[in-house]
Amino acid sequence: MSEEVVTTTTNNAEQFDIVTCYQKFLKDNPDISMPIAAIESLVELIKHSKATTLSEFMESLKDASQKLKSSVRNSISLSAGADLFLRFVTRTSHDVTNFEACKEHLMNSGKVLVEKAVAVRHKIAELGVQFIKDDATILIHSYSRVVMLLLQQAAAHKIRFNVYVTESRPTSLGIKSAKILCKAGIPATIILDTAVGYVIDKVDAVFVGAEGVVENGGLINAIGTYQLAVVAKAANKPFYAVIESYKFVRLFPLNQYDLPTHTSDLLAFPDLESRCYQESQIGENSEQNIKEEDYDVENFVARNPTVDYTPPDYITLLCTDLGVLTPSGVSDELIKLYL
Numbered sequence: 001m002s003e004e005v006v007t008t009t010t011n012n013a014e015q016f017d018i019v020t021c022y023q024k025f026l027k028d029n030p031d032i033s034m035p036i037a038a039i040e041s042l043v044e045l046i047k048h049s050k051a052t053t054l055s056e057f058m059e060s061l062k063d064a065s066q067k068l069k070s071s072v073r074n075s076i077s078l079s080a081g082a083d084l085f086l087r088f089v090t091r092t093s094h095d096v097t098n099f100e101a102c103k104e105h106l107m108n109s110g111k112v113l114v115e116k117a118v119a120v121r122h123k124i125a126e127l128g129v130q131f132i133k134d135d136a137t138i139l140i141h142s143y144s145r146v147v148m149l150l151l152q153q154a155a156a157h158k159i160r161f162n163v164y165v166t167e168s169r170p171t172s173l174g175i176k177s178a179k180i181l182c183k184a185g186i187p188a189t190i191i192l193d194t195a196v197g198y199v200i201d202k203v204d205a206v207f208v209g210a211e212g213v214v215e216n217g218g219l220i221n222a223i224g225t226y227q228l229a230v231v232a233k234a235a236n237k238p239f240y241a242v243i244e245s246y247k248f249v250r251l252f253p254l255n256q257y258d259l260p261t262h263t264s265d266l267l268a269f270p271d272l273e274s275r276c277y278q279e280s281q282i283g284e285n286s287e288q289n290i291k292e293e294d295y296d297v298e299n300f301v302a303r304n305p306t307v308d309y310t311p312p313d314y315i316t317l318l319c320t321d322l323g324v325l326t327p328s329g330v331s332d333e334l335i336k337l338y339l
Contacts, residue, residue: 016044016045016048016049018041018042018045018064018067018068019067019068019071021041021044021045022037022038022041022068022071025037025040025041031145032118033077033081033145033244033247034072034077034078034081034211035077035078035080035081035082035084035117035244035246035247036081036114036117036118036246037078037081038065038068038078038081038082038085039081039082039084039085039110039113039114039117039246040110040114041064041068042061042064042065042082042085042086042110043085043106043107043110043111043114045060045061045064046061046103046106046107046110047107049103052099053099054093054099054102057099057103058089058090058093061086061089062086065082065083065086068082069082073261073306074211074261074306074307075260076211076212076220076249076251076259076260076261076307077211077212077247079212079249080212080246080247080248080249081246081247083249083250084246084337085110085113087337087338088109088110088113089106092105092106092109093106117244117246120244120245120246120321121145121146121149121244122149122153123321124146124149124150124242124243124244124319124320124321125146125149125150125152125153126153127319127320127323127324128150128153128154128207128240128242128319129150129153129154129157129159131205131207131238131240131317131319132150132151132154132159132161132205133159133161133204134159134160134161135160135161136159136161136162136204136205137161137162137163137164137202137203137204138151138161138162138163138164138203138204138205138206138207139163139164139165139166139196139199139200139203139205139206139207139228139232139237140163140164140165140166140174140177140206140207140208141165141166141168141174141206141208141221141222141224141225141228142166142168142171142173142174142177142208142209142221142222142224142225143168143173143174143176143177143209144177144208144209144210144242145209146209146242146243146244147177147207147208147209147242148177148180148181150207150242150319151163151181151184151186151207152184152186155184155185155186161186161187162186162187162188162189163178163181163186163187163188163189164188164189164191164199164202164203165177165178165181165188165189165190165191166190166191166192166193166196166224166228167190167191167192167193168193168222168224169193169224170301170304171222171306173222174190175190178190193224196227196228196231197231200231200232200235200237201235203232203235203237204237205237205238205239205240206228206229206232206237206238206239206240207240207241207242208221208225208228208239208240208241208242209221209241209242209243210225210241210243210247211247211307212247212248212249212251213241213243213247213248213249213318213330214249214251214252214253214309214330215249215250215251215252215330215331215334216252216311216312216327216328216330216331217312217315217318217325217326217327217328217329217330217331218253218309218310218311218312218315218327219241219243219309219310219315220249220251220253220259220307220308220309220310221307221308221310222306222307222308223304223305223306223307223308224308225308225310226256226308226309226310226314227308229310229314229315230314232314233313233314238316238317239314239315239316240315240316240317240318240319241315241317241318241319242318242319243318243319243320244320244321245320245321245322245333248330248333248334248337250334250338253309255309256305256308256309258309259305259307259308259309261305261306261307262305265303266303266304266305267303267304267305268303312327312328315327318330
């Protein structure tokens with residue numbers, strides 16, 4: 001571990017910095033996902049742990065996990081990996097009597113867990129190829145590593161297809177997806193997010209990734225996924241989620257406002273008193289009275305959500321490393337993971 005992820009306290013004792021370690025994993029490997037970076041960081045914490053008892057050790061892991069979740073604005077994907085690893089640690093600690101042997105076992109098992117997690121994308125891609133037919137037109141949203149791999153795998157199987165890619169404002173990650181696809185020789189066209197309804201009749205299937213899959217089989221993903229699913233449902237087009245099982249999260253939102261990312265300032269209306277004052281000042285100097293920064297792109301983007309929730313009713317199937325699941329099958333898999 002480099003010195004970048006170790007800080008020194010006033011008593012000269014080394015203290016592991018879990019957030020810096022997590023950020024370094026993401027920076028060093030652009031292909032790593034947030035849940036896997038979280039697991040790797042917790043494995044690294046075990047290596048640096050000075051705990052002398054099992055209870056102290058477990059408490060330090062829980063504190064580190066909470067610190068990781070608090071360090072990012074949207075912790076849904078990260079939480080899935082951290083919670084999964086903590087559950088794994090809890091199970092394992094009951095089976096090993098020697099504390100030092102337990103730590104060694106957890107480090108080795110954690111590394112194996114990370115290696116397996118990286119490999120699952122290829123398994124998902126192989127499963128998902130069956131849903132792409134020759135001469136099909138596919139619609140995807142934003143950027144997803146596993147969706148990219150699936151489409152590249154389909155092309156490797158000599159399946160001919162075209163791809164519409166939503167721009168995916170405000171991140172515009174759809175542009176990144178289109179560049180990757182074109183580089184792989186797959187015909188791709190970027191469309192505006194508002195043009196989904198315009199192209200949907202030409203589309204044969206919709207594929208999206210996800211930041212998390214909740215207990216009822218619904219998706220949490222980049223903003224715009226929900227409206228994409230609604231349009232696909234209205235046009236009777238299959239809507240497939242391509243997702244790694246380590247992104248299954250123990251959440252049960254009933255609507256958009258149950259998401260942990262929702263805050264009261266999102267899409268809030270301007271203060272009424274302030275607005276009335278501005279309107280009363282409208283005249284020949286009105287342009288000077290209305291603050292231009294209120295309409296600055298960065299300001300209104302900051303007041304908008306970055307993810308939304310797609311209910312299970314809009315999802316045809318989920319293609320995962322555990323197999324092809326219906327949305328109702330997700331709860332069964334979560335029970336297996338956490339019981």
